[in-house]
Amino acid sequence: MDLNGLYQEIILDHYKHPRGKVVLEAPLASAHHVNPTCGDEVTVEVAADDHGHLVIGYQGQGCSISQASASVMAELLEGASVDESVSVREAFVAMMHSQGNSEPDEDVIGDGVAFAGVAKYPARVKCALLPWMALQDAEIKAGLMAPKEETR
Amino acid sequence: MNTFDPSRIKLDFPILQRTVRDGQKLVYLDSAATSQKPNSVIQAERDYYETCNAAVHRGAHQLAEEATDAYESARVAIAGFVSAAPSEIVYTKNSTEALNLVAYAFSNATALHRASGNPPQDPRFILTDEHNIVVSEMEHHANLVPWQELCAKTGAQLRWIPLTDDGRLDLASLDSLIDQNTKAVSIVHQSNLLGTINPVVAVMERAHSVGAIGIVDACQSIPHMPVRIRELGADLVVWSGHKMLGPSGIGFLWGESEILDSIPPFITGGSMIEIVQLDHSTYAKAPKRFEAGTQMVSQAIGMHAAVEYLTALGMDAVEAHEHSLTGYALDQLANVSGVTVIGPTENVARGSAISFTVDGLHPHDVGQVLDSRGVAVRVGHHCAWPTCRRFNVPSTTRLSTYIYNDTSDIDAAISGIVAAQEFFGVI
Numbered sequence: 001m002d003l004n005g006l007y008q009e010i011i012l013d014h015y016k017h018p019r020g021k022v023v024l025e026a027p028l029a030s031a032h033h034v035n036p037t038c039g040d041e042v043t044v045e046v047a048a049d050d051h052g053h054l055v056i057g058y059q060g061q062g063c064s065i066s067q068a069s070a071s072v073m074a075e076l077l078e079g080a081s082v083d084e085s086v087s088v089r090e091a092f093v094a095m096m097h098s099q100g101n102s103e104p105d106e107d108v109i110g111d112g113v114a115f116a117g118v119a120k121y122p123a124r125v126k127c128a129l130l131p132w133m134a135l136q137d138a139e140i141k142a143g144l145m146a147p148k149e150e151t152r
Numbered sequence: 153m154n155t156f157d158p159s160r161i162k163l164d165f166p167i168l169q170r171t172v173r174d175g176q177k178l179v180y181l182d183s184a185a186t187s188q189k190p191n192s193v194i195q196a197e198r199d200y201y202e203t204c205n206a207a208v209h210r211g212a213h214q215l216a217e218e219a220t221d222a223y224e225s226a227r228v229a230i231a232g233f234v235s236a237a238p239s240e241i242v243y244t245k246n247s248t249e250a251l252n253l254v255a256y257a258f259s260n261a262t263a264l265h266r267a268s269g270n271p272p273q274d275p276r277f278i279l280t281d282e283h284n285i286v287v288s289e290m291e292h293h294a295n296l297v298p299w300q301e302l303c304a305k306t307g308a309q310l311r312w313i314p315l316t317d318d319g320r321l322d323l324a325s326l327d328s329l330i331d332q333n334t335k336a337v338s339i340v341h342q343s344n345l346l347g348t349i350n351p352v353v354a355v356m357e358r359a360h361s362v363g364a365i366g367i368v369d370a371c372q373s374i375p376h377m378p379v380r381i382r383e384l385g386a387d388l389v390v391w392s393g394h395k396m397l398g399p400s401g402i403g404f405l406w407g408e409s410e411i412l413d414s415i416p417p418f419i420t421g422g423s424m425i426e427i428v429q430l431d432h433s434t435y436a437k438a439p440k441r442f443e444a445g446t447q448m449v450s451q452a453i454g455m456h457a458a459v460e461y462l463t464a465l466g467m468d469a470v471e472a473h474e475h476s477l478t479g480y481a482l483d484q485l486a487n488v489s490g491v492t493v494i495g496p497t498e499n500v501a502r503g504s505a506i507s508f509t510v511d512g513l514h515p516h517d518v519g520q521v522l523d524s525r526g527v528a529v530r531v532g533h534h535c536a537w538p539t540c541r542r543f544n545v546p547s548t549t550r551l552s553t554y555i556y557n558d559t560s561d562i563d564a565a566i567s568g569i570v571a572a573q574e575f576f577g578v579i
Binding site for chain 2: 001003006007012037038039041061062063064065072119124127
């Protein structure tokens with residue numbers, strides 16, 4: 001088994017040096033998600049700037065995959081429009097559900113491509129998706145996007 | 153007596169011959185979650201389906217007769233394994249269901265008592281908001297959540313025996329926790345997370361001194377040590393089959409017949425009845441009282457083979473083997489810097505489930521690196537989330553051994569832990 005394929009350098013780097021792991025002063029909403037099988041948790045906060053672009057903060061504890069995924073997400077979507085966050089999330093979720101058989105587009109999901117190898121390990125897919133689902137929940141709670149059926 | 157030889161025992165377990173993760177030898181260290189199954193158990197289930205598959209306790213044909221005989225012979229063997237009478241052994245789906253059966257006996261007796269027109273209920277099982285239930289802080293969710301639900305439904309209070317920092321029950325406050333209003337005390341015999349073997353006899357004695365029903369969760373003890381069930385001092389004992397070489401889908405409740413016959417049934421329907429009218433029914437005596445619907449026949453027959461396998465090894469020898477392996481594992485873990493065992497570090501009153509943390513590494517990542525080397529361990533909160541919180545850890549890595557493990561398996565886990573530390577650059 002290729003450990004380096006699972007734990008790519010980008011993942012280890014985000015795990016050790018998380019980006020965007022901040023508490024927002026005035027969040028519009030937050031969402032706390034846990035992985036009940038392992039106790040990983042993440043709280044994602046959202047606000048919007050004057051242009052309606054996302055301001056994201058998060059806190060969490062858990063494995064390298066869940067925490068690196070939160071860092072990648074926060075860095076990637078900070079300042080994005082809500083529509084952009086939805087399309088990036090859809091691309092990331094689709095890659096995670098591909099069982100490792102997708103060609104992710106780095107132009108869309110940035111450092112998220114590093115998680116392509118994680119998609120081969122069913123037990124870890126949920127770790128990678130945890131912060132992304134929390135963000136979606138926070139965006140809905142904040143009234144930034146309508147509750148809707150999204151690819152999960 | 154034969155020498156206990158895990159390498160020979162391993163040959164009886166087909167799954168232990170397979171390879172994992174690109175051709176590596178499987179090192180199975182997750183028996184506290186579920187044990188592997190020997191050929192004899194797999195064959196017994198197969199034989200049943202090939203020769204006498206039928207619904208038990210009904211039907212007038214030869215297959216039904218043979219199936220019923222095999223199903224009940226299994227009960228005799230399982231009862232014998234724990235020195236109980238067959239009529240005291242109730243088959244359940246698993247030990248979680250057995251604990252729910254007991255918790256529901258309280259809520260059903262209470263509900264039937266409150267509604268008019270019902271026969272009198274056993275007062276030991278009737279709860280009001282003046283009563284309390286006592287468990288410990290090291291319970292598996294299966295021995296915690298059903299009691300939470302029971303308390304929510306009846307207004308009774310839930311109390312927890314605290315733990316010491318080395319993972320033992322702190323019995324200093326036992327006499328105040330278990331008081332005249334305590335109706336049930338339910339305690340794990342051996343913790344699935346900490347490995348602690350609890351002094352259940354003392355706790356059950358205190359329970360009985362106030363007239364409370366005493367319950368013991370023996371899931372992690374009966375597979376690993378000789379247990380004469382009455383010597384636990386409890387009124388009711390639960391355990392599961394799949395952790396002791398048996399198939400999944402079967403667990404057990406042992407109880408004194410006097411209690412089993414006095415409490416309301418849990419799951420109602422066919423086979424558990426005495427007389428059925430359109431508007432009400434009366435119920436069979438235990439164990440049938442608790443065995444509604446088509447039963448898990450092949451699983452019972454597989455269990456029969458499992459207890460025969462363990463009996464042939466000798467449970468004294470099983471216990472001695474695991475005790476020595478546990479001592480070895482604790483010594484080896486103590487030599488790895490950054491590793492902290494959560495639970496007793498002294499190999500006294502301690503079973504073979506060993507939880508630990510590794511500084512700077514999340515258990516999921518430790519488990520992943522071990523898996524990449526063919527070593528199967530459990531990571532997470534082990535269905536004992538409050539116990540993790542008690543020790544201020546979100547989760548742990550757990551290795552747990554059984555009859556087919558030897559020191560080479562422990563060595564593989566230890567080198568895997570060091571490899572994980574190297575991979576993540578924490579040493």
